[in-house]
Structures are given as structure tokens and as C-alpha cells.
Amino acid sequence: MNFIQISIITFTAAILIPLVGFNKYKYSTSQDLINEEDTVITSVKSNNINNTLQVKKRSDGTFIVNGKPFFPIGIYHRSQQSKDWNTTGFKLLQDLRKISAAGFNMMHPQVGGNYKNDIFFFREAQRLGVYILPSFSYEKRLEIVNQYKYQPAILGWDIADDVDHPANQFTPEIISKWHQKIKAIDPNHLTYVSGNNTNRIVPFMNSADTIGFQSYPIDQDPNDKKPLRKNYYTFLSISGEKNQNFNKSIIANLQAFAWENQTPTPNELRNMTYSALINNVKGIMYYSYFTGDTWSLSEQTELWLGLKSIISEVKVLTPIFLEGNLTRLNTQVDDLYCGYWEYKNSVYIALISTSPNKLIKVDLPIYPMNNGYLRPMFSKYPSGMVFTRGSLTGLIKPGDVHVYKLS
Structure with missing residues (x-):
């Protein structure tokens, strides 16, 4: 038989309850959790x-x-x-x-x-x-x-x-x-x-x-x-x-x-x-x-x-x-979308391609900064953009999402 430990804030103590018996437990009018033999397992304080x-x-x-x-x-x-x-x-x-x-x-x-x-x-x-x-x-x-x-x-x-x-x-x-x-x-x-x-x-x-x-x-x-x-x-x-x-x-x-x-x-x-x-x-x-x-x-x-x-x-x-303060860019490129959040002296950029089959060239101004260090937020996902003279440039593959921190 498998057991789980239940530790609920309003319980007076942790209890062990057999999983297979979950449906047989019931609550009395005093909010006590009891089994079918009316043996009190633990007291549950009434909510207020x-x-x-x-x-x-x-x-x-x-x-x-x-x-x-x-x-x-x-x-x-x-x-x-x-x-x-x-x-x-x-x-x-x-x-x-x-x-x-x-x-x-x-x-x-x-x-x-x-x-x-x-x-x-x-x-x-x-x-x-x-x-x-x-x-x-x-x-x-x-x-x-x-x-x-x-x-x-x-x-x-x-x-x-x-x-x-x-x-x-x-x-x-x-x-x-x-x-x-x-x-x-x-x-x-x-x-x-x-x-x-x-x-x-x-x-x-x-x-x-x-x-x-x-x-x-x-x-x-x-x-x-x-x-x-x-x-x-x-x-x-x-x-x-x-x-x-x-x-x-x-x-x-x-x-x-x-x-x-x-x-x-x-x-x-x-x-x-x-x-x-x-x-x-x-x-x-x-x-x-x-x-x-x-x-x-x-x-x-x-x-x-x-x-x-x-x-x-x-x-x-x-x-x-x-x-953060969100800005959504008008990329003027079909299937290319970009938004960035300004937060604590950094800019967080999400770059999205919704194209099913085209490689898209990216050249977008990121207005809050003219220069800075760009790094991918999540290393397991696609990246490859560079940031120079206030612009985000590079290539994005079909359906990909790039997420960067610029600081």
C-alpha cells in the first residue's frame, strides 16, 4: 500500500493517509477528518x-x-x-x-x-x-x-x-x-x-x-x-x-x-x-x-x-x-514580431518568427540602449543575434523564438 504525507497549514499535525482509501474519508460537521469508523485522524480548524x-x-x-x-x-x-x-x-x-x-x-x-x-x-x-x-x-x-x-x-x-x-x-x-x-x-x-x-x-x-x-x-x-x-x-x-x-x-x-x-x-x-x-x-x-x-x-x-x-x-x-515596461515593436516584416521589457536597468527581448518555412533577416532598433552586452536567457533554445549601435541583427529560423537580456 502506498502512503502520502499530508501537511496542511490548518492541520494540527502531519498525517499519513493511504492513497487507495482517499474516497472513504469524510468530514464531520465539526470539520474533523474522520474515517468510516468515525476514528478521528486529525482535527482541521474551521476556515474563516x-x-x-x-x-x-x-x-x-x-x-x-x-x-x-x-x-x-x-x-x-x-x-x-x-x-x-x-x-x-x-x-x-x-x-x-x-x-x-x-x-x-x-x-x-x-x-x-x-x-x-x-x-x-x-x-x-x-x-x-x-x-x-x-x-x-x-x-x-x-x-x-x-x-x-x-x-x-x-x-x-x-x-x-x-x-x-x-x-x-x-x-x-x-x-x-x-x-x-x-x-x-x-x-x-x-x-x-x-x-x-x-x-x-x-x-x-x-x-x-x-x-x-x-x-x-x-x-x-x-x-x-x-x-x-x-x-x-x-x-x-x-x-x-x-x-x-x-x-x-x-x-x-x-x-x-x-x-x-x-x-x-x-x-x-x-x-x-x-x-x-x-x-x-x-x-x-x-x-x-x-x-x-x-x-x-x-x-x-x-x-x-x-x-x-x-x-x-x-x-x-x-x-x-x-x-517591467513593455514595448512591442512594429518590425515591418511579415511573420517577425518583437517585444521588449525594460526592467532594473536591463532590457529583456523576445523575438518571434511565425513563418512556417522562411529564414528571416532581423535588423531592429532597441531604443532604450545604443550599446550593451547581449546574452541569451535560455541556452537550450535558439539564439545568434548580435547587438551593435542600437540594433539587434541576425537571422531567425522558421517558428523559432529568441529571448535575450541586454545590459
């Missing part, structure tokens, strides 16, 4: 408002959690779509630990199917330092928010998925009312909706605290020969530059699954990630670690390892995203 996250937004759209800026690096998880409901709670807990170990700081699960399993899951997420942005039944949304709003792992609430899809018949007025009702009973957490159409999403941009925008271009349309270019312009179009009244708190929902047979390659996923980042998104959430019995990212070894490497990069650069 003092343990609740205080989640706000800065004027630039950056998330503020308990007074500190926060950049979400998250992933979806559709555990309740599994046919084997008996293992749902167990699998969710297992996957949470793998997701945490990979470096993610946020997870988007489905909750509301089993109160005992949900509470156990929330507390393990808190122990691991993973914030939870859950989805749940629309019909029970107020009930579920009231049940779980004091859980310290909760970052916010997904109140509507595919909000701009005509089949769902949502309107901005409907979503705004849902938002207002949830904020009335829980002002401390964010509301979140997601969509996928750059035109239809516009009326919904201010109907919730934050907007997730889905970009899943790989193998979606066989006639689209430049899916990476499409991904870039997707985030450019909703970045808010053309409409300053847009909600600035955009979370990029990026493709980590296959529509049919073709998954993104690790290089494509890295390209999509940096294209979103230089368009000033305020967080990233990949879709999806698990989608019932049709997709499991952990079984896609190459893609999962590639994504973990990307996450390690994003974590290194997070302070720059939070506090």
Missing part, C-alpha cells in the same frame, strides 16, 4: 475570512493577491468528464501534485460533484501553493461560491465558458448579472469568463473581472498555413490598444491538446506562449492537462516535457512581466 485570499487588480490589469502582484501560470483539468466517477477525486489529487511539481501556480478544475473530495483537494492545493480557479454547475453557482469562498486556495470563479459562442445564448447582461451576484456574496475573489472569437468577445470584455481568451490554432483549420501567425494576431486584437475601455486582465488560454491527431510541438507551444506574452497578457492557462477519457497531457511525453520547460522560463521572467 482571515484565511481568505484578497484578490484585486492593478490599474494595468495585473492581479494583486494579498497585496502582492501575481502572474497566473495555470492549466485546465476536466476531471469530472471521466467515465469512472469513483476515481475522480483520487485522480484530481494525483494530477494536482504533478501539476504543482511542473511549476504551475494555478489550476482550473471542475468542482461541486463531491464536497468531501473538493475540500480535501482545496487544502492540498493550499499546501502545495497552487491557486484554484474552478468551474462548476451554473445552476449551483451561488451555492458553490458560498460553500467554498473561505477556502484559502481559491483565486476566483469561472462563471461562464465559451461565453461568446452563439449556441450558449449568453448576453453581456446575463453574464454581468451573474458577476454582480457572485461579487455580492464574495467580494474577495475574481470572476472569470472565457471566449474564442475576437469579434464576438468584445461586448463581454467588461462583464467579469478577467477574460480568458482561447487560441487553439494547430490543426484547427487544414487550410490555415500559418497557425502561429494567427495566434499572434489573436492576442494583438484583444490587447486593448484599439479600445482603452477593454478589460486589461486577459489570461491567454493556449493549446496543449490535439483537435484530431496533431498536437502542437513543444516549439509551437513556446511560440504561442511568447506571442501572447509580448501582447501583454496578465496570465497564461493551458488547455488541458486532462479532458475526460479523450486526452491526458501526461501521456504525451514530448509535449509535457516541453511544456514544463516553457513553464520554467515563464517563472524566471515573471518579475519582468509584473514590473
Whole structure:
């Protein structure tokens, strides 16, 4: 029998629980974690408002959690779509630990199917330092928010998925009312909706605290020969530059699954990630670690390892995203995109090619500096640019991303 050690902040002591027995544990009304024989295993202190996250937004759209800026690096998880409901709670807990170990700081699960399993899951997420942005039944949304709003792992609430899809018949007025009702009973957490159409999403941009925008271009349309270019312009179009009244708190929902047979390659996923980042998104959430019995990212070894490497990069650069000053260059070259952040007397440059087949010549002015030392941020990835007399020059291969520090 395998055992795990659970060490949760509100527990009075660490405990050993057999994994195979997860589903048999339950909570009494006094919040004691007990087994079926009512033998007290450990006492869990009741949650109160003092343990609740205080989640706000800065004027630039950056998330503020308990007074500190926060950049979400998250992933979806559709555990309740599994046919084997008996293992749902167990699998969710297992996957949470793998997701945490990979470096993610946020997870988007489905909750509301089993109160005992949900509470156990929330507390393990808190122990691991993973914030939870859950989805749940629309019909029970107020009930579920009231049940779980004091859980310290909760970052916010997904109140509507595919909000701009005509089949769902949502309107901005409907979503705004849902938002207002949830904020009335829980002002401390964010509301979140997601969509996928750059035109239809516009009326919904201010109907919730934050907007997730889905970009899943790989193998979606066989006639689209430049899916990476499409991904870039997707985030450019909703970045808010053309409409300053847009909600600035955009979370990029990026493709980590296959529509049919073709998954993104690790290089494509890295390209999509940096294209979103230089368009000033305020967080990233990949879709999806698990989608019932049709997709499991952990079984896609190459893609999962590639994504973990990307996450390690994003974590290194997070302070720059939070506090740096972003400039996006007009390269005037098709399929070549560049953004740089000024941060603590250095410039951090992301250079992206979305071309499927062309080598692109680069000659770009980096205005903050006329000279300096240029070095690649991540040695395992492509580089080769030089910086002289204020310009970044060199060649970039199809689909590549270069990331540099200039100081």
C-alpha cells in the first residue's frame, strides 16, 4: 500500500493517509477528518475570512493577491468528464501534485460533484501553493461560491465558458448579472469568463473581472498555413490598444491538446506562449492537462516535457512581466514580431518568427540602449543575434523564438 504525507497549514499535525482509501474519508460537521469508523485522524480548524485570499487588480490589469502582484501560470483539468466517477477525486489529487511539481501556480478544475473530495483537494492545493480557479454547475453557482469562498486556495470563479459562442445564448447582461451576484456574496475573489472569437468577445470584455481568451490554432483549420501567425494576431486584437475601455486582465488560454491527431510541438507551444506574452497578457492557462477519457497531457511525453520547460522560463521572467515596461515593436516584416521589457536597468527581448518555412533577416532598433552586452536567457533554445549601435541583427529560423537580456 502506498502512503502520502499530508501537511496542511490548518492541520494540527502531519498525517499519513493511504492513497487507495482517499474516497472513504469524510468530514464531520465539526470539520474533523474522520474515517468510516468515525476514528478521528486529525482535527482541521474551521476556515474563516482571515484565511481568505484578497484578490484585486492593478490599474494595468495585473492581479494583486494579498497585496502582492501575481502572474497566473495555470492549466485546465476536466476531471469530472471521466467515465469512472469513483476515481475522480483520487485522480484530481494525483494530477494536482504533478501539476504543482511542473511549476504551475494555478489550476482550473471542475468542482461541486463531491464536497468531501473538493475540500480535501482545496487544502492540498493550499499546501502545495497552487491557486484554484474552478468551474462548476451554473445552476449551483451561488451555492458553490458560498460553500467554498473561505477556502484559502481559491483565486476566483469561472462563471461562464465559451461565453461568446452563439449556441450558449449568453448576453453581456446575463453574464454581468451573474458577476454582480457572485461579487455580492464574495467580494474577495475574481470572476472569470472565457471566449474564442475576437469579434464576438468584445461586448463581454467588461462583464467579469478577467477574460480568458482561447487560441487553439494547430490543426484547427487544414487550410490555415500559418497557425502561429494567427495566434499572434489573436492576442494583438484583444490587447486593448484599439479600445482603452477593454478589460486589461486577459489570461491567454493556449493549446496543449490535439483537435484530431496533431498536437502542437513543444516549439509551437513556446511560440504561442511568447506571442501572447509580448501582447501583454496578465496570465497564461493551458488547455488541458486532462479532458475526460479523450486526452491526458501526461501521456504525451514530448509535449509535457516541453511544456514544463516553457513553464520554467515563464517563472524566471515573471518579475519582468509584473514590473517591467513593455514595448512591442512594429518590425515591418511579415511573420517577425518583437517585444521588449525594460526592467532594473536591463532590457529583456523576445523575438518571434511565425513563418512556417522562411529564414528571416532581423535588423531592429532597441531604443532604450545604443550599446550593451547581449546574452541569451535560455541556452537550450535558439539564439545568434548580435547587438551593435542600437540594433539587434541576425537571422531567425522558421517558428523559432529568441529571448535575450541586454545590459
